[in-house]
Amino acid sequence: MPMPPLPIEGGCRCERVRFRVTRPPMLTMACHCVGCQKMSASAFSTSVAVPSDGFEVTAGEPVIGGLHGEQARHHHCEWCKSWLFTRIEPDMGFVNIRATMLDDPSWFVPFIETYTSEALAWAKTSAAHSFETFPPMDAYEDLIAGFVHAQS
Numbered sequence: 001m002p003m004p005p006l007p008i009e010g011g012c013r014c015e016r017v018r019f020r021v022t023r024p025p026m027l028t029m030a031c032h033c034v035g036c037q038k039m040s041a042s043a044f045s046t047s048v049a050v051p052s053d054g055f056e057v058t059a060g061e062p063v064i065g066g067l068h069g070e071q072a073r074h075h076h077c078e079w080c081k082s083w084l085f086t087r088i089e090p091d092m093g094f095v096n097i098r099a100t101m102l103d104d105p106s107w108f109v110p111f112i113e114t115y116t117s118e119a120l121a122w123a124k125t126s127a128a129h130s131f132e133t134f135p136p137m138d139a140y141e142d143l144i145a146g147f148v149h150a151q152s
Contacts, residue, residue, distance in 0.1 A: 002151075003024070003025065003107050004104055004107060006021065006022055006023070006024065007020045007021060007022045008020070008021040008102060008104075009103045010097065010101045010102040011059070011060075011084075011101065011103070012076075012077035012079075012082035012101065013077070013082045014077060014079050014080035014082075016059070016060045016077055016078075016080070017057065017059060017060030017061070017062050017082075017084060018057070018058045018060060019055065019057050019058060019084070019085070019097070019101075020055075020056050020058050021048075021050050021054055021055055022055075022056070023050060023051045023053065023054025023055075024050075024054075025048045025050050025147075026094055026147065026148075027048075027049040027140075027143060027144055027147045028047070028048050028049075028108060028109060028110050028111045028112075028147065029046070029048075029049065029110055029111065029113065029114060029127075030044045030045070030110035030125045030127060031044055031045050031047070031113070031115055032044045032114065032116055032117075032118050032119035032120070032123060033114070033115035035067075036115070039066050039074065039083055040083065043120045043122075044113070044119070044123055045098065046098065046100060046105075046108060046110060047086070047096040047098055047099060048097045048099050048102070048108065049094045049095070049096050050094060050095055051094060051095075052087075052091050052093055052094055055085075055097070060077065061078070062075035062076060062084055062085075063075070063076055063077075063078045064076070065081065066083060067086070071088050071089055072086060072087075072088050072089075073086065073087055073088075073089065074086050075087065082098075082101065083098055083101075084098060084101050085097045085101070109126060109127075110125050110126070111129065111143070112128070112129040112130070112131065112135065112143055113125050113129070113130050113131070114133065114135070115131070116130050116131065116132055128146070128150070129143060129146075
């Protein structure tokens with residue numbers, strides 16, 4: 001299914017925190033790691049990597065929950081506790097938005113899946129690329145190019 005036109009809007013369950021995406025997504029993912037299973041209360045989490053300069057919180061103030069690390073931080077709504085997005089510090093040029101926090105996630109299909117080594121036996125996706133852990137850093141350029149090409 002094609003991506004909706006920009007901007008893409010989203011927000012938490014209670015709508016107190018809202019965000020906007022103004023640049024095209026770089027990659028879509030499903031992560032099967034145990035941490036994502038616990039954070040999402042599901043078999044895997046889904047995310048859309050968007051350029052940092054194409055993402056803005058437009059209402060509310062997200063709080064840090066889940067990972068409170070030096071690098072990766074999960075951002076949540078303080079009221080409803082929805083896991084909205086993850087940022088990595090220092091900024092690596094992208095924000096990972098939880099796909100189900102988009103107002104219309106119907107277009108979402110994971111292009112890659114990660115941590116299949118921790119996947120529940122029955123949990124499968126249609127991702128074009130699967131990795132036992134995370135892809136090597138030098139693979140991301142080709143993965144992003146492949147995702148962009150698949151969208152055109």
